[in-house]
Amino acid sequence: MTARVERFVxxxxxxxxxxxxxxxxxxxxxxxxxxxxxxxxxxxLYRLLRSLEQEGIVSSEWDDESEGHAKRQYQLTENGExxxxxxxxxxxxxxxxxxAFLRRYDERNPA
Amino acid sequence: MTARVERFVxxxxxxxxxxxxxxxxxxxxxxxxxxxxxxxxxxxLYRLLRSLEQEGIVSSEWDDESEGHAKRQYQLTENGExxxxxxxxxxxxxxxxxxAFLRRYDERNPA
DNA sequence: GGAGACATATGTGGTTGACATATATGTGTT
DNA sequence: AACACATATATGTCAACCACATATGTCTCC
Numbered sequence: 641m642t643a644r645v646e647r648f649v650x651x652x653x654x655x656x657x658x659x660x661x662x663x664x665x666x667x668x669x670x671x672x673x674x675x676x677x678x679x680x681x682x683x684x685l686y687r688l689l690r691s692l693e694q695e696g697i698v699s700s701e702w703d704d705e706s707e708g709h710a711k712r713q714y715q716l717t718e719n720g721e722x723x724x725x726x727x728x729x730x731x732x733x734x735x736x737x738x739x740a741f742l743r744r745y746d747e748r749n750p751a
Numbered sequence: 752m753t754a755r756v757e758r759f760v761x762x763x764x765x766x767x768x769x770x771x772x773x774x775x776x777x778x779x780x781x782x783x784x785x786x787x788x789x790x791x792x793x794x795x796l797y798r799l800l801r802s803l804e805q806e807g808i809v810s811s812e813w814d815d816e817s818e819g820h821a822k823r824q825y826q827l828t829e830n831g832e833x834x835x836x837x838x839x840x841x842x843x844x845x846x847x848x849x850x851a852f853l854r855r856y857d858e859r860n861p862a
Numbered sequence: 863g864g865a866g867a868c869a870t871a872t873g874t875g876g877t878t879g880a881c882a883t884a885t886a887t888g889t890g891t892t
Numbered sequence: 893a894a895c896a897c898a899t900a901t902a903t904g905t906c907a908a909c910c911a912c913a914t915a916t917g918t919c920t921c922c
Contacts, residue, residue, distance in 0.1 A: 731849060
C-alpha cells in the first residue's frame with residue numbers, strides 16, 4: 641500500500657533536465673531519490689522520453705563523441721519549460737490538499 | 752494536466768468515516784473539498800465502498816429507519832483504522848518527497 | 863403528476879505503470 | 893580470449909485505476 645503521485649516521474653524528469661542536458665540512463669539514477677524509489681523503471685523512462693520528444697517537450701540527438709556507449713542526449717525545449725511550470729502549479733495545489741488532509745487527520749488523532 | 756494522488760479518494764473516505772458512520776451519497780459530498788474536485792464520481796465511490804467491505808475495511812447495513820431514502824450506512828472496522836494509519840504514513844512520506852521537489856524547483860527558479 | 867434531487871449501482875474504454883524481455887556495447891578480471 | 897557485469901536503449905504485456913456513460917428507483921416540492 642504505497643501512495644503515488646500519478647506520472648510524478650514526468651515533472652521530476654523535466655526538473656532534472658532543466659539543470660542541464662543528459663541521457664536516459666543517467667537521468668534514471670538522478671531521479672530515483674526525487675521520486676522516492678530505489679530506481680526508476682528504465683523501460684518506461686525511455687518510452688516517456690520519446691513520447692515527450694514527439695510532443696515537443698524535449699529534443700534529442702545522439703552523442704557518440706564522449707567515451708563509452710553512444711547516448712541519446714535530451715534537453716528541455718521552451719515548451720518543456722512551460723510544461724514544468726504547469727506541473728509545479730499543479731503539484732503545489734496538490735501539496736495544499738495533501739497538507740489539509742494530514743492536518744485533519746492529526747487534529748482527530750493527536751499524538 | 753492535473754497532478755493526482757492515485758486512489759486519494761480511499762484515504763479521504765476512511766478519514767471521513769473515522770468521524771462517524773455515513774452513507775455513500777453524503778460521503779461523496781463531504782469528500783469533494785478534501786479531494787479537491789467539484790464532486791467525487793458516485794459510481795466509483797459506491798464501487799470502492801463495496802470493495803472495501805469485501806476486504807473488511809468497512810462494514811455496512813441498511814438504514815431504512817431514518818426518513819427519506821433507504822441508505823446503506825457504512826462504518827470503519829478496526830482494520831479500517833489500521834489501513835487509514837498506513838495511508839497517513841505513506842502520504843506523509845509522499846508529502847516529504849513533494850516538498851523536496853518543490854524546494855528544488857524554487858531554488859533553481861527564484862521568484 | 864411532473865421535475866429534479868436523492869441514493870445506489872453496473873458498463874466501458876483509455877491511461878498508467880510494474881514487470882518481463884530483447885539487444886548491443888563497454889569495462890574489468892582471470 | 894573468454895567471461896561477467898555495468899552501461900545504454902528499447903518494446904511487449906497486463907492489471908489497476910479512473911473518467912464518463914448509463915440504469916433504476918424513491919422522495920420531495922410545486
